[in-house]
Amino acid sequence: xxxxxxxxxLLQNGHQRSHITRAQNRGLLAxxxxxxxxxxxYDWAIEALWGGRPPSSARTQIHTGVHAIRRALRELAAEDLxxxxxxxxxxxxxxxxxxxxxxxxxxxxxxxxxxxxNHDEATTLLEEGLALWRGPALGDAAGSFVTGARQRLDQQxxxxxxxxxxxxxxxxxxxxxxxxxxxVIDQFPLRERLRGQLMLAQFRAxxxxxxxxxxxxFRTQLADKIGLDxxxxxRALQHAIIRDDISLDVNVQKFATPFDSELPVx
Numbered sequence: 001x002x003x004x005x006x007x008x009x010l011l012q013n014g015h016q017r018s019h020i021t022r023a024q025n026r027g028l029l030a031x032x033x034x035x036x037x038x039x040x041x042y043d044w045a046i047e048a049l050w051g052g053r054p055p056s057s058a059r060t061q062i063h064t065g066v067h068a069i070r071r072a073l074r075e076l077a078a079e080d081l082x083x084x085x086x087x088x089x090x091x092x093x094x095x096x097x098x099x100x101x102x103x104x105x106x107x108x109x110x111x112x113x114x115x116x117x118n119h120d121e122a123t124t125l126l127e128e129g130l131a132l133w134r135g136p137a138l139g140d141a142a143g144s145f146v147t148g149a150r151q152r153l154d155q156q157x158x159x160x161x162x163x164x165x166x167x168x169x170x171x172x173x174x175x176x177x178x179x180x181x182x183x184v185i186d187q188f189p190l191r192e193r194l195r196g197q198l199m200l201a202q203f204r205a206x207x208x209x210x211x212x213x214x215x216x217x218f219r220t221q222l223a224d225k226i227g228l229d230x231x232x233x234x235r236a237l238q239h240a241i242i243r244d245d246i247s248l249d250v251n252v253q254k255f256a257t258p259f260d261s262e263l264p265v266x
Contacts, residue, residue: 001078003033003098007135013076020072027143028065032091033098041088051144100137100153103129107160119167126164133157158188165197172250174204189221196234203241204250211241
């Protein structure tokens with residue numbers, strides 16, 4: 001049994017798939033799946049779905065949502081995976097069968113691999129984790145907790161992309177980085193590490209002008225949206241690019257090391 005939370009929420013058993021009706025029911029599925037094998041109490045579910053303003057029918061709506069999930073599981077001959085007790089409900093599955101949890105696991109495994117200089121394995125794990133993203137996290141789910149969960153997963157995705165870029169640059173694939181990841185800036189325009197990585201990749205790929213323009217765009221966006229200036233580290237990188245500083249040579253790792261913390265996240 002697999003649970004998909006990236007893109008269209010669905011349950012899958014082999015080649016069979018089952019969709020959950022109503023966005024709120026899909027939110028309840030996400031809550032159960034992200035907390036697999038843990039009993040989600042009624043109070044927990046009510047807070048997650050409605051925050052501090054639950055309707056008087058909250059418990060009834062939870063029962064209705066559980067019925068919808070159970071019906072979908074029954075279609076896949078897996079009804080017994082949803083268990084209940086007097087306090088609430090639990091989805092009894094391997095957390096690795098939930099795409100969002102599997103993504104987090106692969107990112108952590110990649111970081112462990114990189115920590116012992118197994119960069120090829122780290123790259124493979126990150127590629128596998130990022131390939132799980134077939135759409136927005138919890139994109140068709142509803143509930144008070146959904147926005148926070150989506151933001152958390154989005155930021156983890158951005159960090160994983162930055163980690164992958166760092167590994168690709170270590171391997172000297174700067175042109176590939178520019179071609180593949182330049183558009184990611186539109187999704188995460190204020191992430192400074194990502195911006196710095198792409199500036200350096202553009203410079204090393206022979207496009208100094210694009211690297212400088214990239215910095216200027218970031219400086220403008222940062223000032224307009226949150227009233228801040230780029231960090232001293234990013235400014236130093238920009239000045240080094242302008243000077244064609246030897247420290248930016250492909251064989252010097254001053255500004256691009258896997259999982260570095262030199263360029264902060266904004």
